[in-house]
Amino acid sequence: MHHTLLFTVISVLFWSSRVSGCEGDCIVDITRAFLGNYSTPVGGVLNDLATQISTSMLPVAARPQNPLTLLDPIIIAYNNVSYDSLETAIFPSFFHGKCERFSKDGKDPEGCPKPNCSVVCGTPGSMVHFYPILRYLAFANTRSVFVSLMKPGSDTFTQVQNLIDDAQRCSATTRMCKRRRRSIKFAAAMNANDDVSHHRWASRSPMDLGFSPATHGMGLSPRSSSTASDLGKILGQFGPMLEKACGGHANNDTNALQGCSWEMAMKAYILSFP
Ligand SMILES: *[C@@H]1O[C@H](CO)[C@@H](O)[C@H](O)[C@H]1NC(C)=O
């Protein structure tokens, strides 16, 4: 009796996971593959923005050795939310459900679930067939997560603004720098265990601000409102810069986003899942 029930439960689980396509490892690994691939164009844009911030907003003595550290609050927050956000955008927001629902006889339509399934459902073949949409989803999600983290007035924007204000003061007041560095290192340590989406460009010793020692007074720091407006202008370039880094044409067209397509490798990878 018990055995029969258990067998039934197992068969149902096995059968439903077989027919419903991309689940479990397939979802996790494909989401991670896009996050990993995006670390290159995203890293390039972040480095560019950080360099602009450092050179246009900080006196020479206050510039960190690695400008990217100025964006650490944004990078940490991105690493925290990017996986869930992208997974949801792909599965189930677009790719979900069984393909059989598209046929009258209850069987999978031709090419479904693999290798090339012309109805939108949650299978590898569907992701291959609608690859231009998948590619655009990954782009649009990456862009929107960063745009919201860089939005003037957001927590992460304000944290970056504070780092810049402090760096400006640092060049005049070494003691204050040390205090700020300690509290930021603590915040970094709190995040050190989170390796879900620990990207190459964020994995360098994250919070070593590396300010040059103060050699001469730089005067008073400018008022925060001007920091906010200058910072807003620089970070506001993120969307257009990412689109450019991705080869332009941010849409669902067949030949869109060629710099962030990875089409051959990604299709082969998608089809490697059962
Ligand atoms: C993109 O991801 C796929 C699947 O993981 C991988 O095969 C490919 O090498 C990656 N390409 C780049 C440029 O990172």
Ligand SMILES: *[C@@H]1O[C@H](CO)[C@@H](O)[C@H](O)[C@H]1NC(C)=O
């Ligand atoms: C990480 O994200 C969760 C929500 O997904 C949020 O509650 C938490 O505060 C975030 N942690 C950091 C360090 O940003």
Ligand SMILES: *[C@@H]1O[C@H](CO)[C@@H](O)[C@H](O)[C@H]1NC(C)=O
């Ligand atoms: C999938 O099939 C369509 C025709 O339905 C074809 O145009 C397309 O090239 C195929 N894609 C792949 C990756 O085989």
Ligand SMILES: *[C@@H]1O[C@H](CO)[C@@H](O)[C@H](O)[C@H]1NC(C)=O
């Ligand atoms: C891309 O295609 C999806 C699904 O058809 C649609 O919802 C979305 O609006 C399209 N976006 C663009 C920019 O073409």
